[in-house]
Amino acid sequence: MCRSPKSPVGTLICYTGGIILVGGRVRRREFIVLAGGATAWPLVARAQQSKPVRRVGVLMNTTADDVDPAYLPAGRGFVFSSNRQTKSSVNQFNGHTYFALDEYERERVFNLHTMDAQGASITQISVNQSHDRNPVVRPNGDIMFSRWDHVGDRNHFKVFRVKPDGTDMFVLYGSHSPGNSFLHPRDMDPNGPYKGFVSSDLMPLSGTHEGGALVFIDAANYSEQNTPANSTISATGGQTQATQQLLKFDRGLSQFGRITTPYPLWDGTNRVLIAYAPCEVTKNGVVVSCATLSAAEIARLGDMDRLNTDIAADPVQDNVNPSYAIYMFNPANQTFLIVASAPAGFMYTDPVAIQSRTEPNATDPTSVDATLAAQNKGLLEVRSVYDTDGLGRMGDPMIAAADLGAGCTTAIAKTTPADSMDTRAQVAAFASQLQGAQEVFTRLGDGVRLQADPAQRVEGFGRKQVGPGIARDGVAAATQLPRLSRFAPAVADDRETAQRFGQDRSLPRRIGGGDRGLVRRDGARHAHCPLQGTRFDQ
Numbered sequence: 001m002c003r004s005p006k007s008p009v010g011t012l013i014c015y016t017g018g019i020i021l022v023g024g025r026v027r028r029r030e031f032i033v034l035a036g037g038a039t040a041w042p043l044v045a046r047a048q049q050s051k052p053v054r055r056v057g058v059l060m061n062t063t064a065d066d067v068d069p070a071y072l073p074a075g076r077g078f079v080f081s082s083n084r085q086t087k088s089s090v091n092q093f094n095g096h097t098y099f100a101l102d103e104y105e106r107e108r109v110f111n112l113h114t115m116d117a118q119g120a121s122i123t124q125i126s127v128n129q130s131h132d133r134n135p136v137v138r139p140n141g142d143i144m145f146s147r148w149d150h151v152g153d154r155n156h157f158k159v160f161r162v163k164p165d166g167t168d169m170f171v172l173y174g175s176h177s178p179g180n181s182f183l184h185p186r187d188m189d190p191n192g193p194y195k196g197f198v199s200s201d202l203m204p205l206s207g208t209h210e211g212g213a214l215v216f217i218d219a220a221n222y223s224e225q226n227t228p229a230n231s232t233i234s235a236t237g238g239q240t241q242a243t244q245q246l247l248k249f250d251r252g253l254s255q256f257g258r259i260t261t262p263y264p265l266w267d268g269t270n271r272v273l274i275a276y277a278p279c280e281v282t283k284n285g286v287v288v289s290c291a292t293l294s295a296a297e298i299a300r301l302g303d304m305d306r307l308n309t310d311i312a313a314d315p316v317q318d319n320v321n322p323s324y325a326i327y328m329f330n331p332a333n334q335t336f337l338i339v340a341s342a343p344a345g346f347m348y349t350d351p352v353a354i355q356s357r358t359e360p361n362a363t364d365p366t367s368v369d370a371t372l373a374a375q376n377k378g379l380l381e382v383r384s385v386y387d388t389d390g391l392g393r394m395g396d397p398m399i400a401a402a403d404l405g406a407g408c409t410t411a412i413a414k415t416t417p418a419d420s421m422d423t424r425a426q427v428a429a430f431a432s433q434l435q436g437a438q439e440v441f442t443r444l445g446d447g448v449r450l451q452a453d454p455a456q457r458v459e460g461f462g463r464k465q466v467g468p469g470i471a472r473d474g475v476a477a478a479t480q481l482p483r484l485s486r487f488a489p490a491v492a493d494d495r496e497t498a499q500r501f502g503q504d505r506s507l508p509r510r511i512g513g514g515d516r517g518l519v520r521r522d523g524a525r526h527a528h529c530p531l532q533g534t535r536f537d538q
Contacts, residue, residue, distance in 0.1 A: 125166030141363030196220025211258025
């Protein structure tokens, strides 16, 4: 069993296999823990009292597991990860209910869900073929979480963000950065030197009992390692290990131990509560510290290409389960102070400091098309088939020679970006579409020539606005009209009436004549040469 520590920082919550620890002396504060059940983990809300804690609410569902709860601001309830799959499991093939399993078909998938403060209105807000976990609420009101994402040869957890109603979901960090899986992300003190940073434990997908390295991520200025948000930020940066002794975030022996479930304090000290396990192995059947190993023994244990027979015959085995204990880590002086040590055979993880914090922003729900929402449908906005991530990774590299037309040697013509803040040296050039774009903007604006802001969305067709910017003299240059494929859902052909975006969102008139170059669908065309075998609206 877990035992209650005498902690100077407040209440700690620990659970291993459904066992709960609640300790400390803070009163009249609410928090959420997990209560172990016989067949499931239900969410339990408990209130702290001077006497033993009492149960004030419980969600019971013996077929589902609910984990990783966090309060939503303004009394709007909670967000948590669950395999209930309240939306995605319903009305599947032939009207039956089927629960999605992870991509290895081992267990039911955990997705994000919300519920109101009374435990009702349970709503699934994310859908993923594998797990979405570790949700927390950021100061701006967004939910930040770790998503298991398998794209090509990248099989990992990256950091995502989403609004509490499930809209505006996008990757925050980690798609193309060193390391495999960023778990347990949390914002660091927004009033300190690490404002905009996120702490996370970086680890392999499996094989380390969820232990890895403690990293600080500059999510405010970098989307990936060495990928700044704009040209005013240093080209080098993104993530750094917080500990002076670098911990291993891959599989194999981590000579200086492993860290999991960091919880940064917001008290001006920049300290982080962590669960830390030292490096231990068995040598001739006896548990010893890795500090006692020779360089040759460490090298052997770190060799991931050894034969299984050689591993079995080695007297030194990396087979000791981690003995996680709670420490207070200070990055300024690199100290680890013990807070709570578990008894032999147990571990303490997931520390939480009960401290006063400014309530996060209460994000209002996104206004959506009620007609589509009632049908469980939505709009898919295709922004650019030439550069889907805005970083050039999904442009030319994704086009094979067989995709090019006869005599074409350069897949996508390039030009210098007009935006001085753009970090790319070259961007796709769409000069052949400029004339058509000018005419479309002129017609839709009823004779007003608009200057488009490349950082803003072009939307609201058929309503009061075409672009959210103010109408000004002059038409933007070609490089200032990015992602012309925004028009794709609106126009099928230059001889057809415009298709609808949704209720009351059709274009006001047919587009033809000089717009032909913008809306042709007989091939994917750009300033250089056409691509073969593609059909879509530009």
